[in-house]
Amino acid sequence: MKPPHGNRPGGSSRPPSDRGPYRGPGGQSARPPGQGPRGEARGGHGGGPGGARDGQKPRHDGPRYDGPRPGGKPSAPRGEFQARAPREEFKPRPPRDDSAPRPQRDAAPQRLSAPPQRQREHDGGRHTPDAPKGTVWLYGHHAVAAALANPARRLRRLLLTEEAEAAISKHLPPPWAVTPEKVDRGRLDHLLGRDVVHQGAALLADPLAPPSLQSVLEKEGVIIVLDQVTDPRNVGAIMRSAAAFGAAAVITQDRNAPEETGGLAKAASGALEKMPLLRAVNIARTIIALKAANVWCIGLDAGGKPLSGPAFADRRVALVLGAEGEGLRRLTRETCDEIAGLTIKGAVESLNVSAAASVALYELSKR
Template sequence: MKPPRNNRPGSGPSRPPSDRGPFRAGGPNRTSGPGGKPRGEQRSGHGGETGYRDQKPRQGGFQPRPARSAQTRDGQPRDAQPRDGQPRDGQPRDGQSRDGQPRDGQPREGQHREAPRVALNQIEQPRGAQPHRSHAGPQRHHQEAPRHVPEAPKGTVWLYGRHAIAAALANPARRLRRLLLTEEAEAEISQSIRPPWALTPERVDRARLDHLLGRDVVHQGAALLADPLSPPSLQSVLEKTGAIIVLDQVTDPRNVGAIMRSAAAFGAAAVITQDRNAPEETGALAKAASGALETIPLLRAVNIARTIIALKAANVWCIGLDAAGTPLSGPAFADRRVALVLGAEGEGLRRLTRETCDEIAGLTIKGAVESLNVSAAAAVALYELSRR
């Protein structure tokens, strides 16, 4: 029988099998064979030749660590402390003063130390851990819920308010989709517009409308899903009579709706807003207009200054409303068609808009109030122009 290949003569020192693990102190001497004889003295059965060489430990191989002494160099045990109870470095132990007495607030040896009380909400959860859920049901938080924004299909808008919906039902240019009414709202709208209508209403309760439009919306029990109105051209507006209102970056939909309501009350021809910095046709705007959205054309202009230039080319006298201007007098414009230009509340007219107007006029205000809301100022100015 041949010896293993790695233990043949001239093959180098042998290695222990991998399943025996590293050499450990105190174990059997693996360099000895049966009977305690060195492996180098064993003979193989092939002509008396040596089957194994004398094994020597490899240089740099694993060496066992010497056992750690339980005593220090001075002969004392390692864990032993001096009899005075002080550590070797002379510092007092934790919880003791230098005289060996416990510090203030620290329990004496053998006493139980009470753990500090920590609120449950102060316990830090481990990273990635799920918070504990109570079986008592969800807790109520005293935080204001975010306002619900009415969602409508693309290209449509939810209108609400009894006057706004009654005017929309009477407008043949308005394309209607769905009509949701409570019993009370249907009875009131039927008094102003006799049924049958172009759309059959769906009977709902207020809770459903609150969920659809939001609890902060004053819908008066009526909601209408419809398409936005197509704005007319500026040329069609110039063919009508009446003043024209131009709004320079008025962004509040309620202000725009209130101005449209005043425009309808004083016989204005149209309201022109900027295309970008102006509100879209929404339910809030329609409710503030109280039906005027269906009767007063609402135009959107890309550039207000160019629109004013186009109005001036059509013989329309453009008046910019500002507190620094001369008092507005309606009889002074008896023989002219007027366009009233109003700026955003607070900022007023922009520089280019102001310079493009024919003149700047203001309102006579008496008292401690320096200015008016833009919708209130528009109503006063339209009333003054109606006196001519």
Template sequence: MNMRPSRRRPGRPVGASDSQPSAAPATPPTPPRGRRPAPERGAERGGRAEVAPRGTCWLYGTHAVVAALSNPRRRLRQLLVTGEAQATLEARVEGGLPIQPQRVDRARIDAICGRDAVHQGVALLADLLEVPALEDIVERPGPVLLLDQVTDPRNIGAILRSAAAFGAAAVIVQDRNAPEETGALAKAASGALEVVPLVRVVNLSRTIDALKSHGMWTVGLDAGGGILDGASFRQRRVALVLGAEGAGLRRLTREHCDEIAGLAMSGDMESLNVSNAAAVALYEMSRPRGE
């Protein structure tokens, strides 16, 4: 895939477009370390839905729920299943379900997730995951992804899925300009939210500098630089920075990166959706030298 930087305006990212590829606990849970309390909320689509208590979210869809049930770091609150979905769920969770399911009809789950949500007959109320410290992230193997004001939860979910597939250490987002951990995000991640930490930071530029201080080489994925050559980074630990939908990398973010590089693309297409760009960049980073 060949990007021609000369045809693109500086600041326009490779992933510039944003195409869209029950009873609460008696005592509200304490939000995880490093995370501000989320406002009560329900589903993102499909009309008015029930809200989850602060510090929790409703996860839905077979892949997302199975991954959460299999994650010992998740504190589980309530599991709702339809009759058809229960057997499938029990067969998918190794060692049996860690929480007693409650049998409900599909309308009950529709009311929680929203009528348009593809919940597949399962919904799980769980605490938000605890966010690891940056010092813990740099100890994990693999590249780190930083998202500069990427706002679509489905894009972030898809990026998490690619990050899990290619062994990324974490995905970092700016706290005030990124969506909360929600069912829509977890559904798009297809279980990857339980595998790859989603880290929220206050200041992205300072975080880039902090990663540099830990020996990481930061590459802004954007036009105006060279072409991303993953094999050239074999001796370096890399952090990839991807820009927001439409706006691209902000000036200050670009200035804090060690270098700017775009994807090699052929044809007339000048940009990719940010989640697709992340997947291609991660594949390029994993490509063996000389391939």
């Protein structure tokens, strides 16, 4: 019977001659007495003398390289035994302490500038205190005292230090609509934030309900329209100036404008409780509605002619101011009746929007 061949089913892929010169019964390799496993007594890679198989040349005639392999660990010389490194002793993992803080993953990179619709809550880089849904924390002596004196404001809690209670009592003697709670400054710092100048007074209240445009038109005075003014401190300062010069109301955009916050109320210094604050969905359509009510709309821009108060002595006026840095938008500018500017003779080219509103209101008060 012929041995199996690589070209036949069940045969080996190697020719019969590669199986060594020593063949025993049953196809098993016969080794001479005292010889170990296959290949130990051979001089080379083959089974014949000199390490070559029958009819074949040695695979390598030059000196053998036993050095380290490229990119790997050095191997032990052939024929030498390399002991395996002893395993490290098993050390049980210590129990996890759930009370210890866990390491936080790297946060996503912060945006250099947030979209306008997400800037409604920023408070000039300051901490915005947390308040229950539908409420707002007001702080500062003037803001808290004005809110306590406003019957339209729904009050929730009043936190006062001993010094703040004495200072507010001079402006508004008790009793008040809500009973004060005595606290220390540390508790207010924890509640409102250490960077908030609360003056030891904090009042939790509901936001004021905005009036209608029709109710504003029935009042006398200049109407101020803010086109995407996003800084709450600027809005609060404009409301304070508007109250000082007898304006009728302040109108802001519903989306790209700050909500009623403690920072806005403190910058307004009590004017938030006295000056109506409206929110319009579309500023251009609001200007059109004002023009339909015989209100002359003046857009304030540096490129316009100098603003003159006596020139509008017989007209109802609305003053339109643009955002910080960008100014009036194109559609807002085109919707206004005219564009006017302020005469600046100093070294600066422009003013902050709240400062420009104060100068313009003073000029219009000369009518």
